[in-house]
Amino acid sequence: MIVSVASGKGGTGKTTVTASLAAVWDGPLVAVDLDVEEPNLHLFLHPCLEGSEMGHLEVPVVDNSRCTFCGACSELCQFKAISVMGKLVLTFPEMCHGCGGCIALCPEKALSPGMRELGEICWGRAGQVEFLMGRLRIGEAMSPPLIRQVKAKLNEMIAASTHDSIIDAPPGVSCPAVNAVLESDVILLVTEPTPFGFYDFQLAWEAFSPLGKPMGAVINRAGIGNDDIYRFCRDKGLPILAEIPYDRAIAEAYARGRVIAEVSPELKETFVALRDKICDWAERCRPREVAHA
Amino acid sequence: MREIVIISGKGGTGKTSLTGAFAHLAANKVICDLDVDVPDLHLLLRPTRERTEEFHSGYEAQIDGARCNSCGVCASLCRFGAIREGEQGFLVDPIRCEGCKVCVAFCPVEAVRFELKHCGQWYVSSTRFGPLVHAQLIPGAENSGRLVMVLKQQARELAKANGLDLVVCDGAPGIGCPVISSLSGTDLAVAVTEPTPSGRHDLERVAELCRHFQVAFAVIINKHDLNLDEVARIETFCRERSYQVLARLPHDPIVTQAMIQGLVVTELPETEFSRELRQTWARIEDLLNGIK
Numbered sequence: 301m302i303v304s305v306a307s308g309k310g311g312t313g314k315t316t317v318t319a320s321l322a323a324v325w326d327g328p329l330v331a332v333d334l335d336v337e338e339p340n341l342h343l344f345l346h347p348c349l350e351g352s353e354m355g356h357l358e359v360p361v362v363d364n365s366r367c368t369f370c371g372a373c374s375e376l377c378q379f380k381a382i383s384v385m386g387k388l389v390l391t392f393p394e395m396c397h398g399c400g401g402c403i404a405l406c407p408e409k410a411l412s413p414g415m416r417e418l419g420e421i422c423w424g425r426a427g428q429v430e431f432l433m434g435r436l437r438i439g440e441a442m443s444p445p446l447i448r449q450v451k452a453k454l455n456e457m458i459a460a461s462t463h464d465s466i467i468d469a470p471p472g473v474s475c476p477a478v479n480a481v482l483e484s485d486v487i488l489l490v491t492e493p494t495p496f497g498f499y500d501f502q503l504a505w506e507a508f509s510p511l512g513k514p515m516g517a518v519i520n521r522a523g524i525g526n527d528d529i530y531r532f533c534r535d536k537g538l539p540i541l542a543e544i545p546y547d548r549a550i551a552e553a554y555a556r557g558r559v560i561a562e563v564s565p566e567l568k569e570t571f572v573a574l575r576d577k578i579c580d581w582a583e584r585c586r587p588r589e590v591a592h593a
Numbered sequence: 594m595r596e597i598v599i600i601s602g603k604g605g606t607g608k609t610s611l612t613g614a615f616a617h618l619a620a621n622k623v624i625c626d627l628d629v630d631v632p633d634l635h636l637l638l639r640p641t642r643e644r645t646e647e648f649h650s651g652y653e654a655q656i657d658g659a660r661c662n663s664c665g666v667c668a669s670l671c672r673f674g675a676i677r678e679g680e681q682g683f684l685v686d687p688i689r690c691e692g693c694k695v696c697v698a699f700c701p702v703e704a705v706r707f708e709l710k711h712c713g714q715w716y717v718s719s720t721r722f723g724p725l726v727h728a729q730l731i732p733g734a735e736n737s738g739r740l741v742m743v744l745k746q747q748a749r750e751l752a753k754a755n756g757l758d759l760v761v762c763d764g765a766p767g768i769g770c771p772v773i774s775s776l777s778g779t780d781l782a783v784a785v786t787e788p789t790p791s792g793r794h795d796l797e798r799v800a801e802l803c804r805h806f807q808v809a810f811a812v813i814i815n816k817h818d819l820n821l822d823e824v825a826r827i828e829t830f831c832r833e834r835s836y837q838v839l840a841r842l843p844h845d846p847i848v849t850q851a852m853i854q855g856l857v858v859t860e861l862p863e864t865e866f867s868r869e870l871r872q873t874w875a876r877i878e879d880l881l882n883g884i885k
Contacts, residue, residue: 310604310766337767340791399693441770472630474736507732555820
């Protein structure tokens with residue numbers, strides 16, 4: 301089972317929930333940080349890193365001796381990443397999306413694959429939990445290709461042994477966030493009951509609903525704001541799977557790098573209950589033929 | 594004309610609440626919400642829309658089933674896994690489609706249409722603090738640096754046309770495409786951070802991003818009383834890099850109270866938080882005046 305922890309609004313507690321679920325999970329687990337722009341999960345799980353590799357995007361390299369300056373490549377490119385000016389071919393690797401079209405199309409085979417570094421993929425272990433993260437290179441604009449490569453690595457890890465995984469997704473509701481949750485079995489939306497939290501929660505609901513995955517809410521800082529989010533969840537039939545109270549002591553513990561599930565027996569119970577609900581619920585939502593197999 | 598962008602790296606540090614207050618305190622400005630993915634500034638400013646424009650960006654492939662001969666060339670060339678063969682033949686998954694046109698170019702029977710994508714809307718609005726330029730992407734769409742550029746351009750033109758000399762922008766979290774676009778041509782980036790491991794880690798990355806693009810950078814430490822040790826670490830980092838720390842603001846529920854009323858904190862009866870915020874804005878103005 302893959303559980304994604306997403307949010308819409310940033311700073312609602314995705315990493316807190318991911319780290320806490322990892323701390324109480326039963327059985328083998330990979331905890332994955334797909335917030336590659338600002339990965340934070342490692343700051344709470346403190347993994348021992350065991351390996352890393354560069355994430356790359358394939359970009360074209362021009363062999364000027366073969367190029368006839370026909371311009372087919374620049375005509376195809378939708379991202380203004382290659383351009384032919386008279387007897388000069390210019391590439392703009394930072395604009396390239398790595399579609400490989402120009403390389404496949406070039407009639408003279410004058411383009412070959414080169415590499416743009418996207419960032420780093422690291423893995424390791426935090427106690428019983430396996431750990432995986434992506435970290436975008438500073439100055440790199442495109443996070444989705446790195447997110448896809450981290451997910452490919454996750455698939456390798458899951459294939460090697462049967463694991464559940466929990467994904468700490470990027471904030472927002474656009475391509476990086478949608479890319480991160482695409483293959484998950486369950487999506488948790490972490491929010492806070494404030495006007496900003498509520499507005500962004502509705503956007504998240506709109507963005508993720510078309511994926512047709514079971515979705516539930518985790519309300520963090522419960523008690524801080526108003527009831528709008530509760531009404532919305534009731535109207536949409538969205539289950540509220542857990543509530544974490546608004547409490548300065550929790551904020552201070554988080555500020556000191558503590559995993560919230562380890563702060564008090566009550567909070568641990570909250571996350572154990574959340575874990576059990578997710579597992580029961582994923583079981584119920586599973587396609588029938590699989591459940592009967 | 595001057596332009597300032599409020600960013601943070603980490604989400605939820607208080608960017609938008611502070612930007613709203615700065616929009617209140619600043620004179621002669623255009624306000625601009627560059628978080629086009631999950632914009633929140635309008636919840637504080639309650640704008641009246643005066644102009645609405647559709648935003649189209651990029652293209653999306655669609656396979657015409659009647660023409661498709663099921664050769665599968667498109668699926669084999671697609672780097673984004675966006676084309677799958679189902680019971681109805683080959684189909685493009687719009688969520689995965691990158692709009693690269695490779696399938697269109699290689700289809701031997703011209704069965705792939707290539708349609709302009711409607712990604713959202715942008716608006717010019719009036720608010721009690723002055724004009725606001727803002728947008729809303731369709732949830733799930735590509736988060737577009739291009740839309741950020743459109744908004745910045747509009748805000749600058751609006752300022753020029755109205756004789757205003759400042760653009761105050763609310764940025765997005767992260768360090769990727771929309772944030773990079775929001776930094777382009779800006780005079781000053783102010784990062785709002787919090788004294789938590791994530792806050793400091795993300796501040797360091799966003800500072801590095803601003804250094805990479807040579808944008809002047811200053812820091813506000815919000816919720817500073819949550820962890821004074823972490824405040825000291827952030828301040829050491831700032832001192833080493835010569836970044837001005839503009840303010841230490843307390844963790845104060847007044848921010849949420851203002852939000853619930855659709856107001857900015859400086860509109861509520863004065864507290865330590867809002868007093869400090871007024872001084873912060875004065876420091877930002879000094880900093881902007883000092884930038885050549």
